[in-house]
Amino acid sequence: MLNINNLTVTLGGNKILNGLDLSVPAGEVHAIMGPNGSGKSTLSYTIAGRDGYEPSEGDITLDGESLLEMGPDERAAKGVFLSFQSPPAIPGVATMNFLRTALNAQRKARGEEEMSSAEFLKVFREHAKTVGLSPEKLKRPFNDGYSGGEKKRMEMLQMALFEPRFCIMDETDSGLDIDALRMVGEVVNSLRGPDRGFLVITHYQRLLDYVKPDRIHVLAGGRIVHSGGPELAKELEESGYEQFASEAA
């Protein structure tokens, strides 16, 4: 499904990612853990195609097709979804209008039929209920006046709404209470399936209690320095990244 090959990304003169290799097969959930500043968000922005995050080397392919020449919206239409670590507020932009525009733009790009307002409203309301966002909140401009936790719920609402092929979750769990974590687990587990892949970036093993990963990778020094099964999460929580960080050197 998603293949990353020798990925090198330089920001402000520093090589943040340095020959990173990673492969997430369809149907699997992979977690990435790593110290602050190790480049986890950089990796997610690079996959999503943010301006300024063009790799100087390497390639990223989804189902064998390189993403690098595509703009962020084209990648989204191919099924790449990023749950942002700190989602922005977009004052003045009505939430429903924006999300329906986005959904239909994706559909149009894929040659699918657009969704009617009525149908959209129906699915939107269902997902809003699942993630626990009130209709009152959703009447506000996008993320306007939302708390950190509410913004994360909005990310999960969108992940459920867009039904992406490949989901990147950048610290979706940080700042969430147990109930919210359970909700995140619910959304991920309902989407989990043989055609879909997940890359879950996290610091904590608590999210992994709700979302059971197939593999866990440690990011340090700009590359994956260690990979293992689900049991690796506990080990990292107990003894930290130090032991693996030295492997990078």
Added chain:
Amino acid sequence: MSSPIPLTAFEDRLLAEVPDTDLAELLRSRGLPGRRTETWKWSDLRGALRDVREPSGAYASKAEAPITLEGATVLTLKNGVPQAPHGVEPKPIVKSGEKVGSTYVVEDGLVVSFYDQGRDAEDEIGAGEELSALAALRPLMSISVLPGFTHKIVLRRLSDGEGRHGDNVFVTVGEGARATLVETHEITGSPFVNSRTELELDAKSVCDRFIVQTAASEAVLVHSSVLRLDEAKDGETVKLNQMTLALGAQLARHETRLTHLGESEAKIDALYRLSDSLHTDITSHITFEGEDGVTDQLVKGIADGRSRGVFQGKFLVQRGAQRTDAKMAHHALLLSKGAQINAKPELEIYADDVECAHGNTAGALDPEALFYMRQRGVPEDEARSLLIDAFGGEVLERVKDEAVREQLAALFHGGAS
């Protein structure tokens, strides 16, 4: 006064038509206002009017109204000439045994009069006020909403050709009356248009005023508005809600001079949207003469291509004007490297118990929001367009009349095309 400068042939022509007063003196010594005039330094009218322009001929184009108002009386000026209202017989206006104009009772409580003359040129005008004074010399068109009445008026200014013309409109909203006044500038071709609106709001009156100027890439337009808001009576204040939507011209200046005589409330909002090499200048000069005047001003603009947006806002709070409450904000979006914004907020305060605030920003579209929207699948152009509409929406939201707001939003949205 600066030393006389060589006048252009066009300035000589204008001067020949002006009575010998301060106005003539100003024009003779300084020419038309432009780069060298402090209040016009970013709107070089003199430079834009180098060539001689002859008085405009008859209006010969067809235009579709950019905005309509349900139930309104529509009045039209064609190349500056007021058109007789339909289906109403004129009555002569006689002064000292001579006919000096015609008057029309258009509806109950709405009287429109056309005079053959303008007013005598004023003395004591300052540099920068020449255009307003020149327009005041034109034959006067007066519109009166009589005390206690409610009326909606659309005043269309249609212009074409490559000559010059202007108009001189005087609107009074009588005591306790309510008026919605929409003024349009619909210009094709490349004329020089010098318009003037004087608006007097008597005690307890309410006026919603909209000025809509569609894009006119080769025209030069100056519209001076002179507004007086009467003081409160029986505990009721005068309320003015003004909103200008300006979509640019070769050079366009929308100038508002407003005086709060006492307790009264004004919104002096504007929204401009420019592309290519269009120019728009939003200038306002608000004087707080009496106590308890309130002005809340929000101006936003968007400049793309090689366009230029100008905002000059001044609050003058006079000595006796205690408890003045004045807010001024100008925010601009620059969509290209070649676009320019010039802004000058100015406060001059001689009273001690006042609240004055001003803010001014200019910047690009939020790259974070843009990336986010694209990550969700919205193509770049559409994402930009949504963000631009959201930016302008903050001003449009302040328009209470939904039908008007929607038409303004559509004009703003299509403004760049």
